[in-house]
Each structure stands twice: as C-alpha cells, then as structure tokens.
Amino acid sequence: MYSMPLFRPPSEAGSLIVQVTEGCSHNKCRFCYAYKCKQFRVKSQKEIEEHVKWLKSYYYREPEKIFLADGNALCLKTERLIELLNYIKSEFPTARRISSYSGPLDLLNKSDEDLKLIREAGLELLYMGVESGSDKVLSMVQRGVNQQQMIDAGRKAIKAGFKFSCMIISGLGGTEYMEEHALESAKVISAINPHYFSLLRLIVEEESELAEDIRQGKLHLLTPLQVLDENIMMLENMELEDCIFRANHVSNYVSQAGTLNRDKDMLVARLKKFRDSGNFRPMGRDIL
Numbered sequence: 001m002y003s004m005p006l007f008r009p010p011s012e013a014g015s016l017i018v019q020v021t022e023g024c025s026h027n028k029c030r031f032c033y034a035y036k037c038k039q040f041r042v043k044s045q046k047e048i049e050e051h052v053k054w055l056k057s058y059y060y061r062e063p064e065k066i067f068l069a070d071g072n073a074l075c076l077k078t079e080r081l082i083e084l085l086n087y088i089k090s091e092f093p094t095a096r097r098i099s100s101y102s103g104p105l106d107l108l109n110k111s112d113e114d115l116k117l118i119r120e121a122g123l124e125l126l127y128m129g130v131e132s133g134s135d136k137v138l139s140m141v142q143r144g145v146n147q148q149q150m151i152d153a154g155r156k157a158i159k160a161g162f163k164f165s166c167m168i169i170s171g172l173g174g175t176e177y178m179e180e181h182a183l184e185s186a187k188v189i190s191a192i193n194p195h196y197f198s199l200l201r202l203i204v205e206e207e208s209e210l211a212e213d214i215r216q217g218k219l220h221l222l223t224p225l226q227v228l229d230e231n232i233m234m235l236e237n238m239e240l241e242d243c244i245f246r247a248n249h250v251s252n253y254v255s256q257a258g259t260l261n262r263d264k265d266m267l268v269a270r271l272k273k274f275r276d277s278g279n280f281r282p283m284g285r286d287i288l
C-alpha cells in the first residue's frame with residue numbers, strides 16, 4: 001500500500017508510482033504543506049519488495065512509465081539508488097522510463113560520476129521545483145538554496161545526461177517581489193535551459209506557513225491580472241532553446257503549451273489577448 005498523501009507531477013498521471021521513500025528530506029518550504037504530516041524516511045529493501053508485490057496485485061497492466069515517490073528519491077545514496085533501479089527494472093521489464101523528483105541539494109551533493117552512474121542505471125527524467133529564481137523569494141520561502149545553486153544543480157543534471165524538467169510557481173513573490181520573481185526566474189530557467197519547463201500558479205494551503213505570512217500582511221497575493229502580467233514578463237525575458245513549455249495545470253488562468261523560444265511571441269501575444277479581454281478561466285480559490 002501507499003503511505004498517504006502521495007504526489008506526482010501532472011505529466012506522470014499514467015505512470016506507476018513506486019514509493020521508495022516517504023516525505024521530503026527538506027520539508028521546510030513555507031508555501032508547501034505536502035509532506036508536513038510525514039517524517040522523512042527511506043524504505044528498507046524488504047518494505048519495497050512488499051510494496052512492489054502489492055503494486056503488482058493491483059496494477060492491471062504492465063507499466064510503461066514509473067515514477068519514484070515521494071519528494072526526492074534522488075537523495076538516496078548512489079549505490080542504494082542503483083541497486084533499487086536494477087530491482088525495479090527486473091520487476092517491471094516493460095517500463096521504458098523511470099523518473100523522480102530531485103532536490104537541488106540532492107544534485108549538488110552527488111558527484112558528476114555518481115549522477116552518470118544513476119542515469120546509466122535507468123533513471124531518465126528528473127523534476128526539480130525551482131519555484132523562483134529570485135534569491136529574495138527563495139530565502140523568504142525557505143527553499144534551502146540560492147539562485148546560483150539552483151542553476152548549478154540544473155546544469156549538473158543535464159550534463160549527466162538526464163532529461164530535466166523545471167517548475168516555477170507564478171505569484172510566489174506576491175506583489176512585493178512580482179517583478180523580481182518574474183525577471184530572476186526567467187534568468188534561472190534560461191541559464192539551465194531544461195528540456196521541459198512548467199509554470200504553475202500559487203495556490204496557498206490554509207495550513208502552510210505562507211498562509212500565515214499572508215494573514216499577517218507580510219505578503220500580498222497577486223490579482224489574476226497581475227498573475228498574467230507576471231507571466232508575460234517572465235516569458236518575454238526567457239532565452240531558451242528547444243524547451244517544451246507547459247502552463248496547462250488546473251491552477252493556470254490561461255492554458256498554454258508550446259516550445260520556447262520558438263513559440264515565445266505567440267505565447268506572449270495569447271496571454272496579452274486574454275489579459276486585455278478579461279476572458280480567462282474563472283478564478284479558483286487562492287487559499288485552500
């Protein structure tokens with residue numbers, strides 16, 4: 001069975017989720033309540049074998065894609081992760097892709113050689129929540145790393161041969177850091193040039209520390225129009241090559257998809273059209 005709650009990136013909707021760790025080894029981001037109820041831990045081989053047995057009894061088809069949960073399976077020791085990848089491949093031989101979340105510190109703490117070995121062992125796609133490129137915003141939300149570390153981590157993953165996906169949270173800097181968040185995030189994503197870039201919108205969970213900051217007036221949420229202005233500023237300042245861009249999460253006011261920089265002008269023009277017409281998705285709840 002799974003230890004709940006369980007999360008995966010939207011693009012892993014059809015993947016078999018194999019839970020090799022529980023929680024997040026960082027677990028300090030002020031906007032994130034995902035794993036606050038879980039103590040981070042690495043599962044033993046015996047537990048994983050039982051978990052795989054259970055998955056096989058419930059999963060009705062041979063999986064093509066596997067996602068390793070929870071928050072950052074890449075934090076496992078290199079030898080252990082390779083052992084685990086070999087075990088998972090032998091149990092699910094039809095899987096053609098294995099992916100996981102990766103924290104920037106997980107990447108920075110591993111040598112280039114270790115990352116190459118992990119890649120060769122079958123971990124193909126890594127997701128990293130950059131969240132913001134601004135040092136001020138990263139520090140405010142206690143992301144645990146700064147802008148340069150985020151860039152170094154991303155470049156290191158790509159150099160080791162991983163397919164790499166980065167996420168930014170639109171509105172994370174509030175009105176206080178709106179412009180800085182847009183420009184510095186564009187700078188970091190451009191410097192990494194990931195294979196995939198997703199833009200989500202901040203939805204604050206009631207129990208998160210960020211919700212308390214908002215209640216205390218330390219941070220002010222963007223209006224929908226400000227979110228679109230911020231998105232436009234961010235996209236206009238991105239310099240990317242062959243990066244698949246998605247902003248089609250349920251949180252986004254305007255659903256967007258394209259390849260950057262090729263489709264940049266079209267994506268920006270489309271955002272401006274929706275902003276100026278006011279004809280975008282009705283507001284969801286900003287605080288859950």
Ligand code: SF4
Nearest residue numbers: 024027028029032071
């Ligand atoms: S945002 Fe990611 S790194 Fe930060 S606490 Fe949540 S799961 Fe952990």
